[in-house]
Amino acid sequence: MIWKIVIGGVGGQGIITAGIILAETAVIQEGRFAVQSQTYGAAMRGGLTRTDVIISDEEIIYPKVDQAHMLACLHRKALSAYHKMIRPGGLLVTDRDEAPALKRLDCRQYEFPFSAALREQSASIRNVNLCILGAVAHLTGVVQMAHLEDAIRVRYSGNEDALAAVKLGQELVVDSGFRAVHLGEDGRTGRHATSARE
Amino acid sequence: MSNATAGSPASGTTPASGPATTGTTPASGPATTGTTGRTLCVPGNEACAEGALYAGVGFFAGYPITPSSEIAEIMSRRLPERGNRFIQMEDEISSLCAIVGASLTGSKVMTATSGPGFSLMQEALGYGIMAEIPLVIVDVMRGGPSTGMPTQGSQGDVNQVRWGTHGDHSIIALTASTNQTLFETTVRAFNLAETYRTPVVVLYDEMLGHLRERLSIPEPGELPLVERLRTGVPEGVDYHPYLIRDDGRLPMSDFGGVHRYNVTGLYHDMWGFPSTDPHTVDDLAHHIYDKIELRADELAQAQEFYMEDAEIVFISYGSPARTAHQVVHQARMNGQRLGLLELQTIWPFPARMVRDACRKARATIVVEMNMGQMYYHIRNAVENPRSVFLSNRVDGRFITPKDLRRVLRIVEGQGE
Numbered sequence: 001m002i003w004k005i006v007i008g009g010v011g012g013q014g015i016i017t018a019g020i021i022l023a024e025t026a027v028i029q030e031g032r033f034a035v036q037s038q039t040y041g042a043a044m045r046g047g048l049t050r051t052d053v054i055i056s057d058e059e060i061i062y063p064k065v066d067q068a069h070m071l072a073c074l075h076r077k078a079l080s081a082y083h084k085m086i087r088p089g090g091l092l093v094t095d096r097d098e099a100p101a102l103k104r105l106d107c108r109q110y111e112f113p114f115s116a117a118l119r120e121q122s123a124s125i126r127n128v129n130l131c132i133l134g135a136v137a138h139l140t141g142v143v144q145m146a147h148l149e150d151a152i153r154v155r156y157s158g159n160e161d162a163l164a165a166v167k168l169g170q171e172l173v174v175d176s177g178f179r180a181v182h183l184g185e186d187g188r189t190g191r192h193a194t195s196a197r198e
Numbered sequence: 199m200s201n202a203t204a205g206s207p208a209s210g211t212t213p214a215s216g217p218a219t220t221g222t223t224p225a226s227g228p229a230t231t232g233t234t235g236r237t238l239c240v241p242g243n244e245a246c247a248e249g250a251l252y253a254g255v256g257f258f259a260g261y262p263i264t265p266s267s268e269i270a271e272i273m274s275r276r277l278p279e280r281g282n283r284f285i286q287m288e289d290e291i292s293s294l295c296a297i298v299g300a301s302l303t304g305s306k307v308m309t310a311t312s313g314p315g316f317s318l319m320q321e322a323l324g325y326g327i328m329a330e331i332p333l334v335i336v337d338v339m340r341g342g343p344s345t346g347m348p349t350q351g352s353q354g355d356v357n358q359v360r361w362g363t364h365g366d367h368s369i370i371a372l373t374a375s376t377n378q379t380l381f382e383t384t385v386r387a388f389n390l391a392e393t394y395r396t397p398v399v400v401l402y403d404e405m406l407g408h409l410r411e412r413l414s415i416p417e418p419g420e421l422p423l424v425e426r427l428r429t430g431v432p433e434g435v436d437y438h439p440y441l442i443r444d445d446g447r448l449p450m451s452d453f454g455g456v457h458r459y460n461v462t463g464l465y466h467d468m469w470g471f472p473s474t475d476p477h478t479v480d481d482l483a484h485h486i487y488d489k490i491e492l493r494a495d496e497l498a499q500a501q502e503f504y505m506e507d508a509e510i511v512f513i514s515y516g517s518p519a520r521t522a523h524q525v526v527h528q529a530r531m532n533g534q535r536l537g538l539l540e541l542q543t544i545w546p547f548p549a550r551m552v553r554d555a556c557r558k559a560r561a562t563i564v565v566e567m568n569m570g571q572m573y574y575h576i577r578n579a580v581e582n583p584r585s586v587f588l589s590n591r592v593d594g595r596f597i598t599p600k601d602l603r604r605v606l607r608i609v610e611g612q613g614e
Contacts, residue, residue, distance in 0.1 A: 023239050023410055027239035027411075027412045028237060028238070028239055031237070032414065034239065034410075034411065035410065036410040036411070037408065037410070040265075040349050040408055048247075060411070061520055061524045061527060062521055063409055063517075063520060064596050064598070072250070114409075132261060138391075188254075
């Protein structure tokens with residue numbers, strides 16, 4: 001089983017941090033294999049940014065994402081730049097207000113109000129990256145929720161807000177009634193492949 | 199899957215023979231890193247730094263440069279923690295000079311840079327070769343020439359490593375394609391530097407430097423470490439710093455210690471004093487060249503994938519080898535007989551290993567991120583140079599499986 005995930009947004013949203021946490025969860029908490037890479041260059045706050053994460057039970061040979069099983073987007077600029085990376089029938093998770101889904105795309109689309117929910121709770125919008133990470137983990141099961149929370153605890157020792165943001169992301173998925181997605185043995189996440197993972 | 203390593207990771211860390219060669223000792227005491235036995239998820243640059251700490255680096259001088267800066271950053275924190283020294287120098291010229299001096303005093307030393315900084319180091323690199331100083335130099339390659347493309351990968355420094363400094367000389371350069379092998383390669387670089395009293399270059403690209411992946415730090419003692427061979431000549435007895443033993447080795451005496459001796463970049467006699475005596479010059483010129491070139495087979499290290507019955511052989515090194523590995527891996531599922539020889543020692547050039555690998559192959563495709571710097575050496579090494587093709591990229595992008603399949607189709611006469 002191999003998951004290829006791209007997370008996109010703009011500089012300052014913590015996109016790369018989210019990718020690092022996801023990879024750390026798989027490697028350190030779960031003892032599996034992951035590679036994480038990122039757009040690297042003279043980037044700035046507000047500029048496009050992206051991280052590629054591959055998670056697998058086996059050693060990963062080719063470290064780049066060609067076609068992503070999932071694209072998670074926190075900004076419309078990133079969505080229009082990276083939507084072509086989603087493999088046909090793949091998954092798209094976006095922030096409802098910052099990156100409205102593009103209906104024409106051949107993929108399963110999930111919109112969640114990550115930033116609105118954080119604002120509603122008067123929580124820091126800076127944790128929106130962790131919020132989407134909670135949703136990604138719950139929706140795909142690519143890493144276990146408990147392990148993701150452990151990784152967050154290690155990285156943000158004693159920061160309850162960080163943990164709360166991850167749980168909020170998970171709750172948004174649960175509340176929406178979407179079932180978790182099962183990745184078939186052939187790596188497809190086709191429309192008819194829905195089956196509850198847990 | 200075949201994953202044969204030609205030579206153990208430690209191969210070549212000890213000379214072929216010699217009565218009193220340095221033994222391998224486990225990492226212990228201050229040489230341990232505090233991370234041994236742990237699994238980390240870190241970028242390649244950190245894997246390299248961890249390898250150096252495992253090997254017992256005691257001094258680092260450097261000047262930060264993208265894409266190698268993380269190595270200096272880590273060293274600036276970790277070395278003082280262990281009671282060792284880190285100095286940020288004013289430039290790369292002084293960085294290499296500083297580690298030359300520190301090495302002579304008895305430390306295992308390292309610096310890290312990228313192409314532009316490595317260019318500035320060439321003069322002192324030659325000094326290190328001539329004065330036979332154990333040094334480890336890391337070059338994380340970015341696009342060149344000149345300041346080029348700081349944030350994108352390349353393999354454009356391959357021949358600079360070999361011939362960047364003037365005069366007849368030889369050098370050892372090692373490379374890797376994953377964090378785990380990069381860690382081991384860095385340890386091996388320190389072992390070879392100490393064994394052969396020579397600068398060793400660890401050469402990899404920006405892609406690997408910034409690729410975060412799993413790294414398991416071995417327990418102390420799991421990888422062999424070569425420690426400095428020191429002279430047994432006591433104080434008050436003449437010590438000849440450049441008197442070559444019959445096994446080719448030169449025991450060192452910590453500079454500033456009990457022996458007074460001269461070190462120079464000029465051709466020198468056994469005392470280390472300048473000499474133009476033709477016999478002395480001829481002996482030294484051959485010594486610094488032969489001690490590495492005549493051991494090319496012993497130093498050659500590579501990983502082989504599906505090579506037993508390969509009809510088409512990829513030869514690659516560094517991160518492009520991962521693309522080639524992916525293509526070979528997939529092709530085997532379709533019954534295509536492809537193989538990969540991933541070089542881990544690039545200098546001295548492993549000519550015999552390359553020739554043997556290509557002997558039965560219909561075609562050889564060299565995969566690298568430059569204009570064919572290794573390609574020409576491979577053509578010279580094989581029996582049928584016309585069967586060697588180059589698949590390269592120089593635009594700073596990662597070589598993709600699609601790139602390789604396209605070249606494969608052309609080689610097979612199937613068009614694009």
